[in-house]
Amino acid sequence: MTLLNGLLPPYIESIAITVGIYIIMALGLNLITGVTGQLSLGHAAYMSIGAYASAVVSLQLGMPFIFALLAGGIAAGFFGLIIGYPTLRLTGDYLAIATLGFGEIVKSLLFNMPIVGGAMGLAGIPFKSTLTVTLIVVIIVIWMMVRVERSRFGRALLAIREDDIAAECYGINTSLYKVKMFVLGTFIAGIGGALWAHKIMVLQPRDFGFMKSIEILNMVVLGGLGSIPGTVLGAIVLTSIPEVLRFSSDYRMLLYGALLVIMMRFRPNGLLGGVDVTKLVKKSIKSITGSNFADKEKKKVKGGN
Amino acid sequence: MIKSRKIFWVLSILLILSLTLVGCGGQKEEPAPKEEVKKEAKAPAALKIGFLGDLTGDTAMYGQNTLDGMKMAVEDINAAGGVLGSNFEIVEADHRYDKAEAANIVQKFVNSDKVIAVIGDPTTGITKATAPIINQGSVVQISAGATGPGVVEIGPFIFRNTLLDTVGGPTTMDYLVNELGWKKVALITAVNNDFSVGLSKIFKEGILNNGGEVVIEESVQDGDTDFSGQVSNIKKSGAEVIVFSGYYTEGGLIMKEVRKQGMNEIIMVGGDGLQAPTFWELGGSAVEGSVSYAGFSPEQPTPEVEKFIERFKAKYGKAPDLFHAQGYDAVMLVAEAIKNANSADPKVFKDALAKIQDYPGVSGNTSFDANREPIKSPVYLLQVKDGNWSLLKKVPVKK
The missing domain is CATH 3.40.50.2300 (Response regulator)
Incomplete structure (x- = not known):
């Protein structure tokens, strides 16, 4: 499991792991907000549930990391089910407010639970989220997301996003699909949280506030709602830009903000919003090689903007 | 036309990204040898x-x-x-x-x-x-x-x-109970603030060790603005002094509420979390006389x-x-x-x-000390006077 570890300079490796964790988190939210169109402002809450659950499994039970990782995902998914079942009947702004409220509740609970250290948080979590582990999880999550998007389930979700009444008319049980989707999205957030806990080694409730949810939402929106490559790109860009801009010290966050504004001005649908990357790759291969071997697969996957 | 524009965008963004990454990668490696060459000569x-x-x-x-x-x-x-x-x-x-x-x-x-x-x-x-x-x-x-x-x-x-909480906290409580002679203490903790939660434990121990009594414990949250419930409980408890382990914003607002409810004599004693001008900017005359400890004071x-x-x-x-x-x-x-x-x-x-x-x-x-923990002496006890901290006492710390 140490295939890639140590290959890069530690500074770059550390950033790469952070980027990987944000990719996972953003892909989970992309399923909820991008693919299905359900605006969730409480994604950091599921991340914190996953992080704390996995930390407790690691610290109290001393179990191997794979169990901690799964425990994080399952705990977050479980809460996703409990919260998703009633709230996903809401739409639009109402759902956003309900998820926002849930995020605050989780934070307050963590502040007041002595078993997870209250405001002092948990410390001494072992470092397990190596680059190799993170990369493997990232690849699995991307693969899962691609499979979901191309399945009947994924298309049903797209249909719900475009028009849930029409989708219902076609025989899609929208409530059931939404809850299933939400559990999957929060499960992935929990996995991301578990990786986070074993990378940062210290957990405090204040790390999982409203701003963390917005940060993740930013990645999805900037990358392109509903686009998997876009979400990955958004996470990479938004996580690495603050480091890339470090040379400008005092003006760093100013430049960061300006870049965000510029990007949204010129790409209002996100960097890769409405771009079908598989098609794009095939087309460029075609134009380079002149052959048309890529033509036979004509899967139209993407919905409109 | 649209497709080619899209490709153009994607490619240009990728290009910019790769350029910035390459640029930064190069930046890190280049200046180092230059500097070394320069410095070696000097x-x-x-x-x-x-x-x-x-x-x-x-x-x-x-x-x-x-x-x-x-x-x-x-x-x-x-x-x-x-x-x-x-x-x-x-x-x-x-x-x-x-x-x-x-x-x-x-x-x-x-x-x-x-x-x-x-x-x-x-x-x-x-x-x-x-x-x-x-x-x-x-x-x-x-x-x-x-x-x-x-x-x-x-x-x-x-x-x-x-200055560790475990050094400043007990020193302050010793002064409070033994020199100022207040035995009945109301202890307030900001439960969503790790600093406050930790300090409250130390304060409580310090009060009990010196023969004082915690007559009431109240909790608040950082970011709260209404403390009327907690303060009226404190009023009923007959406490002689309020010990607060949190930050200046809540500290100032709590003292305002205390005066509003008619307790005109009681003061607040706190940790170095109160050390900011905001404390008296918010509290005004209500925080006059309040005491906090600190590891540094420009006075004396x-x-x-x-x-x-x-x-x-x-x-x-x-x-x-x-x-x-x-x-x-x-x-x-x-x-x-x-x-x-x-x-x-x-x-x-x-x-x-x-x-x-x-x-x-x-x-x-x-x-x-033997565990590499710092022991800093003295501890400064400061009191708010005319909207500024003034030195109340320098307390040397025993090793």
């Missing part, structure tokens, strides 16, 4: 000190002040000819109060910049998140501000230079400290505060340890640092 390469702190986030004031203090210390050291013939140089990086970013930064400090010591972070949480990485990289870390538990236990390279200085304060005022145009003084001392402690060890290798000078006793710093006398 003097040995500068010893790098990393500043770890927040310059733009929630705790920016702590970070900025620590950095200002450090800069002055480095100027002083370099003006005196450096340490072992080498100058000090600060490498700074802002982490926006974000643990993930702080973890990346210390990797950069330890592995790319090859610093010999990291000064920071002023908060306990980020210090704990970065200390394992720094310790593993065999670099000395001195946090000038992490007062909570569980910091130096992380490893032999981890130090802190600050020793001659050395007076010189520091004068030079600081000349440089920055204001009086130094606790974080300025601690940041200054942290750099000076590193220099002192390097001199004592006659080596700038962190593996060697960390032992000399642990042995420092009674170092006369500007933030008080500093000694490290």
Whole structure:
């Protein structure tokens, strides 16, 4: 499991792991907000549930990391089910407010639970989220997301996003699909949280506030709602830009903000919003090689903007 | 047409990204050899000190002040000819109060910049998140501000230079119960603030050990603005004094509510979390007479400290505060340890640092005990008078 570890300079490796964790988190939210169109402002809450659950499994039970990782995902998914079942009947702004409220509740609970250290948080979590582990999880999550998007389930979700009444008319049980989707999205957030806990080694409730949810939402929106490559790109860009801009010290966050504004001005649908990357790759291969071997697969996957 | 425009966009963005990445990759490698060539001709390469702190986030004031203090210390050291013939140089990086970013930064400090010591972070949480990485990289870390538990236990390279809650808290409670003679105490904790939760435990122990009594315990939250419920409970309890372990904003507002409910005599005693002008800006006349402890006060200085304060005022145009003084001392402690060890290798000078006793710093006398915990003396008890802190008493700390 140490295939890639140590290959890069530690500074770059550390950033790469952070980027990987944000990719996972953003892909989970992309399923909820991008693919299905359900605006969730409480994604950091599921991340914190996953992080704390996995930390407790690691610290109290001393179990191997794979169990901690799964425990994080399952705990977050479980809460996703409990919260998703009633709230996903809401739409639009109402759902956003309900998820926002849930995020605050989780934070307050963590502040007041002595078993997870209250405001002092948990410390001494072992470092397990190596680059190799993170990369493997990232690849699995991307693969899962691609499979979901191309399945009947994924298309049903797209249909719900475009028009849930029409989708219902076609025989899609929208409530059931939404809850299933939400559990999957929060499960992935929990996995991301578990990786986070074993990378940062210290957990405090204040790390999982409203701003963390917005940060993740930013990645999805900037990358392109509903686009998997876009979400990955958004996470990479938004996580690495603050480091890339470090040379400008005092003006760093100013430049960061300006870049965000510029990007949204010129790409209002996100960097890769409405771009079908598989098609794009095939087309460029075609134009380079002149052959048309890529033509036979004509899967139209993407919905409109 | 549309397709080709899309391709153009994607390609151009990828190109820009790759250029910035390549540019930065190159930037890191290029200047280093140049500097070395330059320095080799003149003097040995500068010893790098990393500043770890927040310059733009929630705790920016702590970070900025620590950095200002450090800069002055480095100027002083370099003006005196450096340490072992080498100058000090600060490498700074802002982490926006974000643990993930702080973890990346210390990797950069330890592995790319090859610093010999990291000064920071002023908060306990980020210090704990970065200390394992720094310790593993065999670099000395001195946090000038992490007062909570569980910091130096992380490893032999981890130090802190600050008045610990476990030193300041009991000293203050001793004064409160034995000298001021208040036995019935109301204790208020901000439960969503790690600093407050930790300090409340210490306060409570201090009160009980000195024969006082906690007649009522109330909890508030950071960010609350209405404290009428808690205050009316305190009024009923017959407490003689309010002990609050949280921050200045809530402290000021609580005292306003206390006066509003007609308790005109009772004062608030708190930790160094009350140390900000906001306390009396919000509380006004209600906080007059309130007491807090601190590791530094510009009043009644020793001659050395007076010189520091004068030079600081000349440089920055204001009086130094606790974080300025601690940041200054942290750099000076590193220099002192390097001199004592006659080596700038962190593996060697960390032992000399642990042995420092009674170092006369500007933030008080500093000694490290057997567990590498700092003992700083004296503790300053300060009282609000006419909208400013004035010195109530200097209490020497027993080792």
